[in-house]
Amino acid sequence: MQTKNDALIAYNVLYKKIVSGGFCTLCGACEAACPTGAISVEDEKNRRLHDCSEDLDLCPICYEVCPHSEALQLRTQKFVSDAPVKNEALGYYRKIVLAQATDPELRKLSRGGGVVTSLLTYGVEKKFFDSAIVSKAEPENPAKPKASVATVPDDILSAVGSKFFPSPVAKAYGRAVYGYGKTKIAFVGVPCHVLALRKMEAWRHKIADNLAIIIGLFCFGTFSMEPLLKYLEDNYHVKPSEIKHIRLSSKFIVQTEKDVIRIPISEIEDIIMPSCRTCTDFTSELADISIGSAYPLEEWSTVIIRTKAGADFFYNAVENGVINTWVIEQEPEVYQRVARASIQKRTAAIKEAKKMEEKFGYLPILMLRETDALDHVKVEDIMTTNVKTVSGSVTISQLLDLMAKQHHIGYPVINDNGTPIGFITLEEACQVGQEKRDSTPVSQILRRKPVAVHPGDTALVAFRKMSAFETGRVLVVDPAEPDKILGMITKSDLMHTLIEQD
Numbered sequence: 001m002q003t004k005n006d007a008l009i010a011y012n013v014l015y016k017k018i019v020s021g022g023f024c025t026l027c028g029a030c031e032a033a034c035p036t037g038a039i040s041v042e043d044e045k046n047r048r049l050h051d052c053s054e055d056l057d058l059c060p061i062c063y064e065v066c067p068h069s070e071a072l073q074l075r076t077q078k079f080v081s082d083a084p085v086k087n088e089a090l091g092y093y094r095k096i097v098l099a100q101a102t103d104p105e106l107r108k109l110s111r112g113g114g115v116v117t118s119l120l121t122y123g124v125e126k127k128f129f130d131s132a133i134v135s136k137a138e139p140e141n142p143a144k145p146k147a148s149v150a151t152v153p154d155d156i157l158s159a160v161g162s163k164f165f166p167s168p169v170a171k172a173y174g175r176a177v178y179g180y181g182k183t184k185i186a187f188v189g190v191p192c193h194v195l196a197l198r199k200m201e202a203w204r205h206k207i208a209d210n211l212a213i214i215i216g217l218f219c220f221g222t223f224s225m226e227p228l229l230k231y232l233e234d235n236y237h238v239k240p241s242e243i244k245h246i247r248l249s250s251k252f253i254v255q256t257e258k259d260v261i262r263i264p265i266s267e268i269e270d271i272i273m274p275s276c277r278t279c280t281d282f283t284s285e286l287a288d289i290s291i292g293s294a295y296p297l298e299e300w301s302t303v304i305i306r307t308k309a310g311a312d313f314f315y316n317a318v319e320n321g322v323i324n325t326w327v328i329e330q331e332p333e334v335y336q337r338v339a340r341a342s343i344q345k346r347t348a349a350i351k352e353a354k355k356m357e358e359k360f361g362y363l364p365i366l367m368l369r370e371t372d373a374l375d376h377v378k379v380e381d382i383m384t385t386n387v388k389t390v391s392g393s394v395t396i397s398q399l400l401d402l403m404a405k406q407h408h409i410g411y412p413v414i415n416d417n418g419t420p421i422g423f424i425t426l427e428e429a430c431q432v433g434q435e436k437r438d439s440t441p442v443s444q445i446l447r448r449k450p451v452a453v454h455p456g457d458t459a460l461v462a463f464r465k466m467s468a469f470e471t472g473r474v475l476v477v478d479p480a481e482p483d484k485i486l487g488m489i490t491k492s493d494l495m496h497t498l499i500e501q502d
């Protein structure tokens with residue numbers, strides 16, 4: 001008698017690699033996409049309701065749509081990769097602006113720019129979409145998000161503000177399609193939620209046809225609900241029902257009826273969900289529009305417009321007076337903070353993932369690897385030729401301003417003769433104290449010599465040099481004149497090459 005191959009039933013792999021490995025962030029995409037209703041994501045648990053292998057011999061769906069599996073990762077990049085800017089820290093985009101809801105009450109309620117709520121309300125009122133997937137606060141436990149299908153502005157308003165616990169928004173998306181029969185849905189979520197929806201689109205799952213727009217939030221991580229609430233009760237004597245509001249700035253701020261408690265993030269970082277430690281995406285790089293705070297500005301948000309659909313909708317809302325915008329280039333500190341947070345998150349995640357590779361035997365986030373695909377491409381075909389350089393004599397302050405204006409995170413540094421003498425990054429520049437930035441020239445803190453390849457080398461050679469020298473970019477120089485810069489290649493260029501070939 002022929003026996004069934006367990007590996008062909010995706011749930012077995014999902015359970016082994018994601019759920020039992022502690023990597024599930026409870027988005028509910030597996031439940032929404034499952035054709036047999038075999039999965040339930042409820043109360044912070046991912047359960048199997050029945051054994052689908054009794055009815056099926058093969059089904060790849062739940063594992064492939066899970067944001068923490070390696071499947072479809074490259075393909076999802078295609079939803080944004082036609083954008084003109086390819087930034088190592090922030091991904092593909094068309095434009096970055098500062099924005100706020102024109103309604104001051106909304107800004108107060110959101111404790112940020114109120115941009116997400118404002119856009120969703122406008123979109124539903126003007127029938128850009130027929131519903132929005134939002135995360136309201138549970139009435140009996142205001143810290144706990146309740147993923148909901150909002151169909152009218154009041155529903156959207158009741159979800160204003162961030163909740164720092166997992167919200168099964170992809171499951172709610174499934175409910176909007178199957179339960180409510182919605183066909184033009186706006187989806188809001190953190191980067192892993194956004195990836196789950198993009199995977200459904202890449203998979204060509206039929207529920208993805210009903211997606212109108214994806215608004216992604218910036219995200220450093222979410223906390224496991226029960227352990228965090230227990231920590232608050234044990235250490236600060238705060239019961240879940242006493243929490244009025246949780247907010248995040250440089251500290252984790254818990255507001256109760258009587259008190260405001262400010263907890264250093266380092267004190268509770270062990271309670272961040274395990275997947276967040278290997279998550280490389282800070283700014284929801286696959287969303288149509290990404291939105292996060294604009295610290296140190298209050299009542300403003302940072303908005304990254306990535307796709308044409310995102311741009312059309314956002315500027316329609318601006319033209320109709322529901323959103324104010326401001327140029328980010330005038331606020332260099334905002335750009336620096338967002339770009340730095342993105343780089344730091346990615347660097348820490350890659351380090352952690354490399355440590356885990358042996359244990360788990362696969363690494364979804366390390367999409368860029370040594371591969372034959374890179375050996376078939378020449379450096380000269382993918383390099384950026386218009387390389388912006390800075391002179392070693394510019395000050396750190398001037399450099400940081402330039403980075404914010406040009407949206408770069410690193411430059412080759414040249415001496416007076418135009419010879420490359422090093423490479424300077426945003427991260428290194430920000431390590432110079434504020435008070436010394438006006439008087440410190442870039443040449444004084446240069447640590448790295450530029451790493452170079454030749455135009456005729458393959459992209460694989462460039463990748464190997466980046467790995468060997470632990471850098472994200474290499475210069476392309478003329479083999480006959482090694483001081484002559486012809487171009488530059490970054491890890492983003494290599495990723496773009498893989499995306500194009502997929």
Ligand SMILES: Cc1cc2nc3c(=O)[nH]c(=O)nc-3n(C[C@H](O)[C@H](O)[C@H](O)COP(=O)(O)OP(=O)(O)OC[C@H]3O[C@@H](n4cnc5c(N)ncnc54)[C@H](O)[C@@H]3O)c2cc1C
Pocket residue numbers: 109110111112113114115116117118133134135136145159160161162163164165166167169188189190217218219220221222291292293294301
């Ligand atoms: C878990 C989490 C971590 C974040 N970390 C950062 C960070 O480190 N840096 C940063 O700049 N920004 C971060 N943000 C984003 C930031 O808090 C704001 O959500 C964002 O700036 C949008 O602000 P707004 O005023 O436009 O949103 P609002 O108009 O207040 O709307 C907020 C929207 O977020 C949705 N939402 C709330 N909680 C969740 C949740 N848990 N899951 C999915 N959707 C949710 C709601 O449905 C609502 O529609 C985080 C958000 C979350 C949810």
Ligand code: SF4
Pocket residue numbers: 009010011012033034035036037038039052053056059060061062063
């Ligand atoms: S039927 Fe559902 S649970 Fe089973 S493998 Fe397919 S998607 Fe997963």
Ligand code: SF4
Pocket residue numbers: 014018019023024025026027028029030031041046062065066067068196
């Ligand atoms: S799809 Fe979402 S809910 Fe399902 S296992 Fe993956 S992270 Fe968890």
Ligand code: SF4
Pocket residue numbers: 025190191192193219220221222273275276277279280281
């Ligand atoms: S850090 Fe990444 S994995 Fe964690 S909640 Fe945010 S987007 Fe999801």
